[in-house]
Amino acid sequence: MPFKYVFILFCYCVLQSSALFSQNELYKIDQDSSSTWTLFKYDVNTTWQGVKYSFTKPLDWKGKDFAKLGGLIIGTATLSLADEEGRRFFNRQQEDFPNLVRDFGWYFGSPQNYFMANAGIYGFGLLTKNEKVRRTSVLIITSSITSGFLQTIAKNGFGRARPDTGLGRYYFKLFSKEAGHHAFPSGHTILSVTMSHAIAKQFNNTWTKIGIYTVGAIPPISRLIDGAHWLTDVAFSTALSIIVVDSVDKFLFKNESHGISNPKPNKRITWNMSFGANKIGVIGTF
Template identity: 40%
Template sequence: MRILLSTIFIFSFLIGIAQTDTIKQPKNLWQEFTYDIGNMFGGMGYSYSRPFHWKGKQWGHFGMITAGTAGLYFVDDEFEHWVNGFSGDAPDWLITYGTEYGSPENNYMLTGAVYLTGLFTKNEKLRRTGVLLISSASAAGLLQQVSKRIIGRARPRSGDSSDVFDPFHLDRVLNYDSFPSGHAMLAFTNAYVIAKQFKSPWVKAGLYAVGSIPGFVRIMDDYHWISDVAFGMAISVFIVEAIDRYLDKKYDQKYNDNSKKLSWDLNIGPGQVGVIMRF
């Protein structure tokens, strides 16, 4: 009888521990905020560490990105001359949008508003979206700032051609900080994150198109070459996907899970370099 009672007591005790572990205690606003801030920094670190864990497929994708950028590098000057032929005809609102939307100040106003809305309304999916937006933009922004100083590529407005470099400066050198395009990275990062909320491939494609505008406006304004913009946008996708995978382990709310995945491929041939989206 004593053995039976002891067994029942121990079993009841273990059930109580299991229930305590499985039932999540609601967090207050401050706890959620600090949790999200930790995930922002954690996501940034995770995205930077991914190349050390890449395997053949991932390195193959990065190789295609590198090859595509190299292909565009050889047509940078020609593309710049072609754009200059019609850049003066672009509407002012388009130029203003492309310049302002991709700036860090406006980017963080948008991403911060999304996050705070999710935080105060206790909407975990919106909170997670805000965390993904802020951490992706921060990871992309830091990466491009370091890259600019290391590479030191001449901007079109410097008067030099696309193959002129003044590398390895701790401080950015005016008009020699072209590669990659920060505006393109920030704007396309936002567009790519927001597109994850939708299942429709046409909505996704529309958001990608809108997110591409700042990069091409920077080309028209002689701030960047086409290869600066293309590489920046491609790296944005890598960063967002890495951080999103990290956040999958931190939040219960997931994004739309489509059986048809969107894939990106580079089409490289004689005299042409293109990006193909399959969905």
Template identity: 40%
Template structure:
């Protein structure tokens, strides 16, 4: 699914004022500058949240780190398991995952959503665009810095999942596996867009599409499973943080209920499960 197709879907799915195209340039510029200010404010808000965390927030971080650590221990086995059906994965699925998660296509999509809302004077679509751009930028910058600091070997390097070459200013080829930018950007978009809908089946469908790039990157041996899992959960944290910030900036609300991210751990003979509610 190409970005412009998704944009058209959003335009039809969310009621707009597209019939009123007599745009006042002053109002257009005011809305644009206001929205870009909220993009920067949202990014700053997301980065500053750890200084305001309380018990549950630190617990969620602990669960995420613990879950990632568990996957770290089985990444090589999971890579070997994926190798058993790697050749059977349809090419179009892998191509879509690799292309859609790229920064260029991501910003073409998020920018298109925002401009559609700006020119149709649709505040809900404007806010969605702001949420998409701010979340992608916050997550994108964070993962770029993390790659250089951590320097984890990619599966395709031929090294094990425990090989690292950390602390580089420039990214080192095949030692920039953790976290996954494609997975983070793709699921950031999916999670933000799914907020527009209340139907759980629609949400599940959007989440599934958002998970494809992460699956594709594992299939192509660009990332380990733990890279993808960590990036996906981190993208949820970022979107939620920025979305709460935007509640005070726009009349349109996505957070009518006060539900928060929660985790449940379950254990059994030879099994361990993690359930995330959002």
């Protein structure tokens, strides 16, 4: 099928970009005598420590952290007022939206394909002993485990009806096992945004970042076009993915994972949630 080749081409481009940047000081190749097995065990342990950190971090939250959580919840609830209009808008785009793009969005956001892609990225980093690529893959898998677990609990717990069921934006069937009641949050969005945000963090070029985020936006947009999710499902999932990736990234830098220390602040992208009486959004500063 055509979309499979598009997906494979995308993964190939990621690996080639990693190889290219490994030639400068940002991507240093591990030249020590550590065996591949030793490096693998180190990465597994780092992933485990990162996951533990992610789930225990809320125990150290302060007032501003709870305020951000409250803002996210309130912002999502406010945005839900536009869910019906959003559904009608995306429904009107179905006929003109390219099938190839829709197929790619579904394929890339599916768990089995997502983890296959990350396995390829990690395998490349491990075999070449590329510290930066290995660290990026650890960031992706750690963040995916964390956000994936949270979305699974929420999806089954809330039991929100999908748009294509016709039950409405505020229909919830708690703890439902029916696929039609697993709208919130969006699993495809969480996986695609997690990977794209983690990879984009590794580049300094603004246009490269924009290109990566554009590819990462395809799955959530495709799911909206397909009527599988409400706008709030995608918005909340995007915010959750960004928060988790940034948190894990800070943890890795704090512990100088893979011997990589935090770069200068002006060379990194920062994301902030913006909420107000008549606005909600995610602001990225390059």
